[in-house]
Amino acid sequence: MARIGVINISDGRDYVHDGIAQFILDNEDKLVAALTVAGHEVVRGRAPVSTNTLATSVAREVAAQDVDLTILHYCVWAFPHFTMLAAGATTSPLVLLANTDPVQPGMVGMLAGGGALDQIGRRHNRLWGDPDSAEVIAQIGTLAKAAGAVSALRGSTFGRIGGRPMGMNTAVANTDQWQRIFGVDVEEIDQWEIVRRAELADAGEKAKGREWFERHATVHYDGKNLTPEKLELQIGSYLAMRELIDEWNLDFTGIKGQPELTQYFATMDIAEALLNDPYDWNGPKEPMVCATEADMDGALTMQIMKHLSGTPVLFADVRHYHGDRDIWDLCNSGQHATWYAARSDDPAENLAKVNLYPEVFFFPAGGASVQHIAAPGQMTLGRLTRNDGKYRLQLMLGEFETYDDETTQALMKMSTPEWPHAWARLDAPGELFLSKFGANHIHAIPGDHRAELRAVCELLDITLDEFAR
Structure with missing residues (x-):
């Protein structure tokens, strides 16, 4: 409080x-x-x-x-x-x-x-x-x-690991504007630091992390894209990020990942999921916001939401709209924190619903994607976006839903079944959302936090763009 x-x-x-x-x-x-x-x-x-x-x-x-x-x-x-x-x-x-x-x-x-x-x-x-x-x-x-x-x-530092991913302008913000409006500094760090440190990371810790996943989650090794060695390399990437966070006193982070790391090293799915989780194999910890694709506005939105809710924050692509069901498939590689599988503070309970699958052809360097279905419940969804250079918070209420296994499998196969999914019913018409939402990434926390986020907009003197039916 x-x-x-x-x-x-x-x-x-x-x-x-x-x-x-x-x-x-x-x-x-x-x-x-x-x-x-x-x-x-x-x-x-x-x-x-x-x-x-x-x-x-x-x-x-x-x-x-x-x-x-x-x-x-x-x-x-x-x-x-x-x-x-x-x-x-x-x-x-x-x-x-x-x-x-x-x-x-x-x-x-x-x-x-x-x-x-x-x-x-x-x-x-x-x-x-x-x-x-x-x-x-x-x-x-x-x-x-x-x-x-x-x-x-105010006075916090965002660590941006790498630059703009795949030409994604919505993932890159003006650092002067961040200082003026939010009081946040940006530390630029090269992705080579992840590569270098991951390989030097403690072998015993990497093995402990791998065994923890093998014990609690379902790991689908295929001998090629996902091997024990590759999983330990991904765990080493997480350890590398923890080192960078400690050394640079970073408050929240984002990793570019694509295309260099995902083509030639390993996907960052394990590192991103674990950073956003409230635990790892060594026990409970403070969730550390980490946005995939070094998404600055995404990470900033997540940091605000984390401070309001005290829970991990979900990061996803708005992957698909099932118009016949009026639901959205929110899906993005392994970025979803494993906490969302059951919303439990017991990692074993969450990981029991998690699969580590070999990465798909988008990411030829391989490694594990962190797959699960987000648990049901009321959610506050939104994102800081910019319109003509001015910040706005696009905000809405929604529900995550779950279905029987047959329906779930059918829905997953329509997109990428190896990735995590959240089936979201938004309190906003599909036409309004697709016409007005200012990014491909969206973020969410459990419960109704719209009142607090409205107040945040007032305090920061930024526009509130609230969607509703």
């Missing part, structure tokens, strides 16, 4: 403030307790703001705690310039929260302060209700999660 600052704004007249100070603190206690129960870390201002000097000093103290979101809390009438001074002393997103007590005019104070912020163009959100209202706390939580995701981007 997020770190939230709470600052109470009061009346500037001593004789008034003295009579309402305890009322303010009682309401603050309710708000802080409710936020804490909801899982947030709360940083309280040391005193209600009743003077201009307190407005600045209290806000600076709260801001110094690196909060993701600051709540200016109005239980009573509050001098509007205190809002302006406090807002000027913090750079985090602001929420103005007013109670609805009929005796104390907190709502009036919020409107006066909010109007003043409007005049100078300072963005903020406004909420109202009892400080321990479940609805209010949920609304704050949505804004706080969005603010936390945006805050986590």
Whole structure:
């Protein structure tokens, strides 16, 4: 969850403030307790703001705690310039929260302060209700999660391994634009580092990884495109990426892969799937976003989604639209994290549904593709795309579905059965999606996270392009 600052704004007249100070603190206690129960870390201002000097000093103290979101809390009438001074002393997103007590005019104070912020163009959100209202706390939580995701981007580093893949312009972003909008730096690393390090990787670790897959998944060796040696080379590629991440302090990554590695070395399917998974053969770990085809906007979308959901993020091509069923085949080599096979934190449960197949003719260097069918459930799908150079988030709700074995096999054989598939029913007409969606790649997380992503767009000042029926 997020770190939230709470600052109470009061009346500037001593004789008034003295009579309402305890009322303010009682309401603050309710708000802080409710936020804490909801899982947030709360940083309280040391005193209600009743003077201009307190407005600045209290806000600076709260801001110094690196909060993701600051709540200016109005239980009573509050001098509007205190809002302006406090807002000027913090750079985090602001929420103005007013109670609805009929005796104390907190709502009036919020409107006066909010109007003043409007005049100078300072963005903020406004909420109202009892400080321990479940609805209010949920609304704050949505804004706080969005603010936390945006805050986590700033100062982070994306590692791009290789350049533009196969002429794919949608996979390449402007690094200056990334710094300006998202606060993200880009470290360029040559793919030769994967080749060099994979071959030097610890032989014992490569063997452990291979045995882990053989023990829990179904490995279809064919003696040519997929051999134990080739699988260990792919596992070595994963170990190489872990080294690069540690050495360069990378926060999220993308690997070009095609065509050089997939023609002459090995596919990156194992490395990409394992990086996105919350585990490997050594136990649980933090999922590390890795986008195939070095897709920068894809990786950025995934990083935001990961911060919001706390789960691995699915990366896929929009491979095919089955118009007769109104479902989409979301499929892309081995990029799908194995977590999506069963959505379990137990890797054995997921890998029991995973096949490692010899790669197909697209990738003559061989290696294993990581094949499974994504487990069913509600999903939030979307992607950051650019229209005339300006960022937008294209967003929709959907459902992943599963079918009987006969239907599943028939659907897979229509495209590439050796690759992972997610059968998606989108809350958007096929004609709208195909006419408007700005890339061939799409990303998804479990549950309905549209409210948080709408808030992310507002915080980043980018366009929201939401699809619905």
